[in-house]
Amino acid sequence: MSKAKRLLDILVFVSAKKKFTAQEVADEFNISIRTVHRYILDLSDMGLPIYAEQGRNGGYTVLSSRLLPPILFTEDEAVSIFFAFQSLHYYRDLPFNTEIKSVSQKLYSSLQEEAKQKVDKLQSYIAFWNPKRAIETPLLKAVLEAAIENKNLHIHYESKSGTTTKHIHPIGAYAHDGLWYMPAFDFTKQKILLFRVDRIISIIESEENQEVFVNLQEWFSSEYELKQPIHLNVLLSREGVRQCKSDPNLEDLVTIKEDGTGFIDAIIDKGELNFISSIFYRLGMHAQIVEPKELINIIRQQAKGILSMYPEND
Amino acid sequence: MSKAKRLLDILVFVSAKKKFTAQEVADEFNISIRTVHRYILDLSDMGLPIYAEQGRNGGYTVLSSRLLPPILFTEDEAVSIFFAFQSLHYYRDLPFNTEIKSVSQKLYSSLQEEAKQKVDKLQSYIAFWNPKRAIETPLLKAVLEAAIENKNLHIHYESKSGTTTKHIHPIGAYAHDGLWYMPAFDFTKQKILLFRVDRIISIIESEENQEVFVNLQEWFSSEYELKQPIHLNVLLSREGVRQCKSDPNLEDLVTIKEDGTGFIDAIIDKGELNFISSIFYRLGMHAQIVEPKELINIIRQQAKGILSMYPEND
């Protein structure tokens, strides 16, 4: 076996083992101890952060986290990684910020001049626009780790009524519209609630968890179940169709007729009514609500409220 | 110099040159032709897709796009790449889909069992929730390439009034809320308009462009300039503060008072009024608009319209 191949095998072996003696490596690969010493010198020269402890019970220790064997990427693949990183640009706090930086450096420095320009260009021609870089989410990594390590947390949380203390089990975290949300089981209320990670003021303590909860995927799909089904029936003008098609909640529900107008005829959850009402308010005469009465009422009540707030005087 | 190092130098040299003769490499590195032949055999064994053409004017040709020299990643860095790819999961059409897949495979296969589990786990504890995987954007890659290669396009576009033909110069593309948008200079209207990439029906033809336009970054920042400044003054209840703080357009404008209530006192662009009105509509009594009158009018008109659409009858 060639020296290069053997070196890589040893690289993988030692970076997995972290602490080892020369003898162990010699036995593992059937080579002499002298050669192991020589190899380790080579790896060290190659940049592997490894140090030796002298004396009895001594040995070598690899400092960095595990290394993967060297990987050959094509230029396009490297660009695709930059492209993916680009999509994270607008998030202010990310769990892997340092790693993302070091990957970027490693890749960028081994690109040739021409490809560097391509990457630079990419960043001036494509963007992922997300709002709200402004809100800090310093505890994101902490709650994510708690979720992954299956722990429960006591937290200070800023809610409508002020700062409260909560005892929760995080299910996971997801980003939406520039903000990080965390569904978590609230032990006091005995159900899963949705928290905003930026509103977690501090983590008081964490503890091991015994119980079993749904994972994030399962929670997502359970969210889509209808709790209080209600019949939604709306007539849409051409413009109404266009706008509803652009709305994530409605696009799948719209049926388009031949003349370009359309309608919505679907079963939705009653809880969504308050949310949906503002869309139909904005659409005004482009959307004629037929059912449900509740939705018409919500919209009329809100309109009345507005008119009483701003009485006519001009 | 060691053989391994020399091989990598040659790998970079030939994958940049794509087509070359053994003599060229021999001259470049001051080695014998015989050795070059041997090295190329080694590279070929290592998986470099390279083939030879016999005879006069023959030579070697490297098939794949350029290769980077091998890169050593730590496990955490690999995980961070998966994390970044995760954020792209909800986009249906991406310019680098194939590369993303091949990078994922290369990385995943060289991870150890434990790290594979970590990656799998990551995907069940974290998500980037974006709506609208449903809308196809098949022409995204094409318009992106046109933008990068500085070309003009004639396109069929689906606009309010039906399908129209447009002569444009794409500035770039950005994703927002699951949809891809393309600011582009419209040669007919002589100004930059915003198009939705999924509404581009087809590209008729492309042509070289001579003129100079802003790039995406510049366009973004110019978008923020105020064209028709107008004074916005709104009083907010505690709940009003909370909700405005969650809105990307307003969060920076809100001032919070000691008792938790707050106000907005800022200069905004008149064009935003229509957009902003629906937020204050939703807030109802939690937001008392003081200025401008125009905003109050918009909200009152809309409320009136709603009430006339749904006359009281219960």
Add this chain to the structure above:
DNA sequence: TTAATCATGCCAGTAGTTGTCATGTTTATT
């Protein structure tokens, strides 16, 4: 036909690698 090119084999000289042995140093254990 000739020149340019890849393909491959052989061989001797050179360069690099390995194992063994030797010697030191450091540190924990007895």
Add this chain to the structure above:
DNA sequence: AATAAACATGACAACTACTGGCATGATTAA
């Protein structure tokens, strides 16, 4: 204090791999 276990390093001979040169062939364009 002695001993054992570990790293550190040097010397050297045996071994292995690499290299360049030369030869031979095959293929192709001029």
